[in-house]
Amino acid sequence: MRNSGIREKVFILGIIGYFCLSPVLNAATSQSASTASPSHKLKLENVTPLDSTMMMRMEALLFFRVVDFMHVQNKSISNFPDEAILKEYLDLVDPTKMFFTQLDVDRFIENHASHVGQHLKAYGDMDPGFALINQYRQRFAERVAWIQERLDQPFDLKGTGSFWVDRKKASFCANRQELDSLWEQRLTHELINELLLDSSSEKHNQSDITSPSDDEKVSRVVTEQQAMKRLNTAIDTIKKRYLDYNKWVQLIEPMDVQELFCNTVAQFFDAHTSFFSADSMDEFSIELKNSLCGIGAVLKDDNGTCIIQEIMAGGPAERNGQLRVGDKILAVAQGDQEFVNIQGMRLRHAVKLIRGGKGTMVRLRIQSDNNAGCSVVELIREEVKLEDRLASAKVFWIPDANQRLHCIGWIDVPAFYGEESGSTTGHTISNDVKTLIERLKQFSVEGLILDMRRNGGGLLTEAVNLSGLFLKNCPVVQIKRREECVPLCADANHCVWEGPLLIVTSRFSASAAEIVSGALQVTHRALIFGDRSTHGKGTVQAFIELNKALPVSSPNTRLGAANVTIQKWYLPDGSSIQQRGITPDMILPSIWDDQPIGEADCPHALPWDVINSMPSLPIQDPSCCLLSNEGHQVLLQREQKRVLSHPAYDWYARQLQFNRKQVAKKIYSINLSERIQAINEERRVRQAFSDEEQTLLKTYSPIYWPLSLSHRAPKKKPNAKPSFDLFQYEALEIMNDWLQWLHPAITVEPQWCYGQVARAGAF
Numbered sequence: 001m002r003n004s005g006i007r008e009k010v011f012i013l014g015i016i017g018y019f020c021l022s023p024v025l026n027a028a029t030s031q032s033a034s035t036a037s038p039s040h041k042l043k044l045e046n047v048t049p050l051d052s053t054m055m056m057r058m059e060a061l062l063f064f065r066v067v068d069f070m071h072v073q074n075k076s077i078s079n080f081p082d083e084a085i086l087k088e089y090l091d092l093v094d095p096t097k098m099f100f101t102q103l104d105v106d107r108f109i110e111n112h113a114s115h116v117g118q119h120l121k122a123y124g125d126m127d128p129g130f131a132l133i134n135q136y137r138q139r140f141a142e143r144v145a146w147i148q149e150r151l152d153q154p155f156d157l158k159g160t161g162s163f164w165v166d167r168k169k170a171s172f173c174a175n176r177q178e179l180d181s182l183w184e185q186r187l188t189h190e191l192i193n194e195l196l197l198d199s200s201s202e203k204h205n206q207s208d209i210t211s212p213s214d215d216e217k218v219s220r221v222v223t224e225q226q227a228m229k230r231l232n233t234a235i236d237t238i239k240k241r242y243l244d245y246n247k248w249v250q251l252i253e254p255m256d257v258q259e260l261f262c263n264t265v266a267q268f269f270d271a272h273t274s275f276f277s278a279d280s281m282d283e284f285s286i287e288l289k290n291s292l293c294g295i296g297a298v299l300k301d302d303n304g305t306c307i308i309q310e311i312m313a314g315g316p317a318e319r320n321g322q323l324r325v326g327d328k329i330l331a332v333a334q335g336d337q338e339f340v341n342i343q344g345m346r347l348r349h350a351v352k353l354i355r356g357g358k359g360t361m362v363r364l365r366i367q368s369d370n371n372a373g374c375s376v377v378e379l380i381r382e383e384v385k386l387e388d389r390l391a392s393a394k395v396f397w398i399p400d401a402n403q404r405l406h407c408i409g410w411i412d413v414p415a416f417y418g419e420e421s422g423s424t425t426g427h428t429i430s431n432d433v434k435t436l437i438e439r440l441k442q443f444s445v446e447g448l449i450l451d452m453r454r455n456g457g458g459l460l461t462e463a464v465n466l467s468g469l470f471l472k473n474c475p476v477v478q479i480k481r482r483e484e485c486v487p488l489c490a491d492a493n494h495c496v497w498e499g500p501l502l503i504v505t506s507r508f509s510a511s512a513a514e515i516v517s518g519a520l521q522v523t524h525r526a527l528i529f530g531d532r533s534t535h536g537k538g539t540v541q542a543f544i545e546l547n548k549a550l551p552v553s554s555p556n557t558r559l560g561a562a563n564v565t566i567q568k569w570y571l572p573d574g575s576s577i578q579q580r581g582i583t584p585d586m587i588l589p590s591i592w593d594d595q596p597i598g599e600a601d602c603p604h605a606l607p608w609d610v611i612n613s614m615p616s617l618p619i620q621d622p623s624c625c626l627l628s629n630e631g632h633q634v635l636l637q638r639e640q641k642r643v644l645s646h647p648a649y650d651w652y653a654r655q656l657q658f659n660r661k662q663v664a665k666k667i668y669s670i671n672l673s674e675r676i677q678a679i680n681e682e683r684r685v686r687q688a689f690s691d692e693e694q695t696l697l698k699t700y701s702p703i704y705w706p707l708s709l710s711h712r713a714p715k716k717k718p719n720a721k722p723s724f725d726l727f728q729y730e731a732l733e734i735m736n737d738w739l740q741w742l743h744p745a746i747t748v749e750p751q752w753c754y755g756q757v758a759r760a761g762a763f
Contacts (some may be wrong), residue, residue: 029253049134056258057124059559062546063262063275064121066562071269073606080268082116087688088603089264094166095304098186099139101179102172108132120265129261130254137249144270145244146180147187151235155188157672159423163189166666171257187238188670194234195227195672196679197374221683245344255279256346259560269565271602272541276561280348281545294355295362295379297323301347304332310456310508313389313414316379323377325508326595329354331365331451339365347530356381389414390427393436395443395705398736406739408732409440409448410704416458416466416512429458430465432709437496439707447500447735453530453727457511460488460540460569467493467519470501470526475572475614476519479540485570487614500627500738501526504731505584507592510535510599518571518582527627527635527738528584529731531592536599538578539606540567540581568606574613578606585632586639588730600661631741637731638737648700652690652726658685696724702732 052060064077086109094100119125163185164170174177255277262275296315297308306329308317317323331339332353342350354362364377392412397405411433418428437448460477468490469478479486498654503517503526514534521525546559570576577602599605627635643649662682669675 007505011031050130050137050252050254050257052124052126052130052254052258055557057126059124059277059546060120060126060258060262060275061124062549062561064265065562066544066546066549067122067266067269067273070544070562070564070566071273072271072480072539072565072567073267074482077117077121077265077268080117080265080363084114085116085265086113088267089129089132089261091168092260092264093136096184097167097170097172098179099136099143100172101176102174104135104139105172108135108223109357117265119131120262124262126258129257129264133257133260137252140249140643141246143183147183147242148239148605149186150187151239155191157188157192157670159188159671161185161188161670162667163191163670164667170230174352185670189668190238191234192672193668194237195230196222196675197234221680224673224676227672229675241341241343244341248349252346267604269604270539271599271605272537272563273565274563276563278558278560281561291368294351294381294681295323295364296382299329299347299351299354304344306342306345306347306350310454313412313454315389316382320377320379322375323364323366328367329364330367330374333363333365335361335363335642339363358383375592387501389417391429391432391436391707392438392709393707395440395445395707396732397703398732400736406447406736407443407445408735408739409437409443409445410451410728410732411436411440411448412451413455413466413513415455416460416462418459423650427709428465429462430469433466434469434494434496435709436707443705445499446739447502448497449502449504449731450526451504451731452513452517453504453506455509455513456535457513457537459514460515463512463515464488464490465494467516469494469496470498471523474519474523474525477515478570478572478574478611478614480568480570480611481566485611487572492547495555500735500742502731502735502738503528503531504727505531505534505582506590506727507531507535507581507595507597509582510537511620514538514577514582518577521582521585522571522573522575526584527632528582528732529586529703530584530588530727531590532583532587533583533598534577535597536577536579536581537597538576538608539565539567542566542571565606570611572614574611576608576610579608586636586734588727589653589656590727591663593655594660595663627738627741631738634741635734635737639734642730642733648696648724648726648729651689651696651724655689658689693724700724700729 068076070120090100090105090108108128108131110130116128166690173182245352259275259277259280266273266275294315295317296310296312297317298310300307300309308323308325308327308329311317311325329350330343331341332350334353334356335338340353342353346438354364356362358381360381362379362381364379365374366377367374391414394410396408396410398408399405413429413433416429418430419426433450440448460479467474471490472495473491475487475488475489477488479488501520503520505513505517505528509517509530514537517528521528541563544562544564546561547557549562568578569578579598581598669678
C-alpha cells in the first residue's frame with residue numbers, strides 16, 4: 001500500500017535538495033541530452049566501458065536524501081557497512097558465482113571498500129557499481145567465447161558426475177581452472193536438459209495449433225535413442241542461447257547499472273525501499289493504469305530468469321489455466337515466428353516482448369516450478385482492466401452428516417481496489433462485497449466465506465471499509481509513522497453480515513488482506529483458515545517522483561522516482577504483521593509453506609515488533625463470532641477426523657510430499673541414462689496423481705450457483721483442465737461443521753435468481 005499524504009514533507013525536502021543540487025541541474029540536463037544510449041548494433045569489440053552521467057549522479061544524490069528524510073526508521077546511508085554493500089552487489093551481479101573468481105572479488109573489495117555510502121550520499125558517486133559491471137561484461141564475453149569452443153568438442157554423457165543448480169550460497173571459485181571445471185558440469189547439464197526437451201514444445205505448426213494435453217505430456221516416455229537424435233540441434237540451441245545472453249549483457253545501459261547499484265544500497269533500509277529510473281517509472285505508471293495489453297501476470301527477475309510471481313484474476317493467463325506461480329519463462333515467440341530466448345535478458349526488455357497488440361498471439365516456452373520439463377503455452381493478449389478483476393460470488397449447497405443441505409456463500413476478494421487505484425468504473429471492493437452479500441442473502445445463506453488466497457493487498461481505506469461490513473465501531477488497524485500512531489476504526493453503521501464468517505488465506509495474502517484477516521481474527525469476529533501463515537508485509541510505501549522533490553525543475557529534466565517505506569501498521573492488539581504474517585486458526589499444509597516467498601525471506605526486511613494495544617476502543621464481543629472455545633475445539637476435531645479418513649487428504653498429502661521433494665532437488669546427475677530414468681519415473685508418478693484427481697472430481701463435486709456483479713456468468717477457462725481445490729473443499733466443510741454445531745440444518749433448495757442456472761461444478 002502507498003500513502004499520498006506526504007506533499008508537505010516532499011516540498012520541505014525539495015527546498016533542501018534544490019539549493020544543494022541546483023548548481024549541477026542545468027549542466028546535468030544538457031549532458032544527458034547529448035549522451036546517447038549504447039547502440040543495439042554494436043559489435044563486441046566496439047563496446048566501450050559504461051559510466052554514469054552527471055544527471056544520474058544528481059538523481060542518486062536526491063534519491064538517498066529523500067529516503068533519509070522520509071523513511072519510517074531513522075536510518076542513514078552513511079552508517080551502512082561498505083564491504084557488506086559491495087558483497088551484496090556482487091551477489092546480484094553474479095548470483096551463480098559462474099563468472100568471477102575469488103581473486104576478482106578480493107580485488108574489487110580492496111579497491112572500492114572505502115566510504116561507499118558516504119560518497120553516494122554526498123556526491124551520487126556510483127563508481128564501484130560501474131567498475132564491477134564493466135568487468136562482468138568482459139568476463140561474460142570471455143566465458144561465452146570459451147563456451148562456443150567447448151561445444152564443438154564431444155561430451156561424456158555416461159559419466160558419474162552431477163551439477164548443483166542452486167549456487168546462491170556457493171563460494172566463488174579460487175581460480176580459472178576451477179571455474180572451467182564447473183562450467184564443464186553446467187554445459188553437460190544444459191545439454192541433457194535440451195536432449196530431454198519435448199519435441200512438441202520446439203515447433204509450432206500453424207495448421208495444427210492443438211497442443212498436447214497435460215495427460216499426454218505427463219505420460220510420454222523418453223528413451224535414450226529419441227534423446228540422442230536431438231544432439232546436434234541441442235548443441236546449436238545452447239550456442240545460440242549464450243550468444244543471445246552475451247548480446248543482452250553487452251547492451252546493458254548506464255541506467256540499468258544506476259538502478260541496480262542504488263537498489264543494492266536501498267535494500268539496507270528495508271526490502272521495499274527502491275529506486276526507479278525514468279524508464280522504470282514509466283513502466284510502473286503503465287502497470288498502475290493497466291494501459292497495455294499482455295498476458296495478465298506479474299513477472300519478476302530471479303538471477304536473469306523471468307519468473308511468474310502472480311497471475312492476475314480475469315486475465316488471459318488465469319483463463320488459460322496452464323501457467324502457475326513460480327513457472328519460468330525461457331523464451332517468447334510472436335504468433336508463429338521463431339522463439340526469442342529471454343534468459344539473461346533484462347526484465348523490462350522481456351516484458352516488452354510479452355506485451356503486444358490486443359488480440360495477437362504470444363507463445364511462451366515454460367519450465368514449470370516443479371522441474372517437470374518444458375512446454376509451450378499459447379495466449380491471446382488482452383487489455384487487463386480492473387473490470388476483469390472484480391469480486392465475484394458463488395452459492396454452495398453442502399450436505400451435513402444427515403444429508404441436509406446447508407447454504408453457504410463464497411466471495412472471491414481478489415484485491416483491495418478503489419478510486420485511488422486507477423478504477424474508472426466507480427467500483428470499490430467494499431461496495432462490491434456489500435452488493436454480493438445482499439444478493440447472497442436472497443438465497444438465505446447461513447455462513448459466509450471470503451477467499452483472499454490470491455489477494456496481494458491494495459488500498460488501506462478499502463481494507464478498513466471492508467472490515468466495517470462485519471464489525472461495529474471496532475478498531476481495525478494502527479498506523480505508525482516515525483513518532484505518531486493513528487488508529488483507524490470500522491464505521492458503526494456499515495455492518496451488513498453478523499453471521500458465521502470464515503476467511504481463507506495463503507502465503508500470497510499480503511498487506512491489506514492481512515489487515516482485514518488480522519483485525520477480524522483478534523476481534524474474534526471470524527475464523528481464519530489456510531496456509532501456515534500469510535505473507536507478512538506490515539509496511540506502507542510512498543511513491544515519490546523525484547521531479548516533485550524539487551520546487552523548481554527544468555522542463556527538459558526527466559528524473560526517476562523513490563519508493564520509500566514511510567509507515568508500519570499494527571493490529572488492534574498492538575502486534576505487527578511484519579515477517580510473521582497472520583497465523584490461521586485452522587491450518588492445511590501447503591507446498592508454499594517451505595518456499596522463500598514471504599516477507600521474512602526478503603533481505604533486510606524490517607523486524608517484527610509490538611506496540612501498545614488500543615484499550616480505549618471496544619473489542620468485539622466473542623459471542624458475535626457465534627463460536628465459543630468449545631465450538632472451536634469441535635471444529636478442529638472434525639477436521640482431524642477428515643484428514644485421517646477422507647481419500648482426498650491422503651491424495652493431497654502424498655502429492656504434497658512428492659512436490660516438496662521435487663522443488664527441493666538441487667543436485668542433478670549429468671548421466672543421460674540416469675536422468676531419463678528419473679524423468680520417466682516422475683512422469684509416471686504425476687500421471688497416477690492426475691488419475692486420482694479425476695476420480696476425486698467426479699466424486700466430490702458440490703452444487704453451486706455463480707454470481708457476478710454484472711449479472712453475467714464469469715468468463716470461462718477454455719483450455720484449463722479442472723483441478724481439485726482441497727482448500728475450497730475443506731473451507732466449505734469447516735463452515736458446514738460450524739453451522740451444524742450452531743443449529744439444526746435448514747434445508748434450502750436451489751433457486752432461480754439473476755438469470756443464473758444452478759449447476760454441478762468441479763472444484
